[in-house]
Amino acid sequence: MSAEALLQAARTAGLTLATAESCTGGMVSAALTDIAGSSDVFERGFVTYSNAAKREMLGVKEQTLIVHGAVSEDVASEMADGALARSHASLAVSITGIAGPGGSEHKPEGRVCFGLARLGRVTKTETVEFGALGRAEVRHAACAYALALLLKAAST
Known part of the structure; x- marks a missing residue:
């Protein structure tokens, strides 16, 4: 999956893109902005690594973070929205x-939650268990997965 294909699909569909990244730390935004001319499609990216950033920059509810934790589909949904x-x-x-190292019995290393929000549609979420691949590999896999989610959404 290439970021270039995503940008072209978004152009064709008349869509503009935003990202809200935690464990990937801006990798999706970087993949898009590595391509010259992406500014007509890529609108902005939020790197919200801390819970405070998720609350302040994206409006994630404190209660959602307390009840579900930062690594949850509930938080991913609020981040995308x-x-x-x-x-x-x-x-x-x-x-x-959780890119790693570490994790817990309930939230293992390699668990990544994604949210996809589109104007006029219901926000979708999903969780992928990439496994304990190591920090760099989990981050790269999550970035590629997010780009693929965007491409699929831009093409439908």
């Missing part, structure tokens, strides 16, 4: 997960 609401984009992806 917040990115859409706080940008001029029409399609947003969010990523929150």
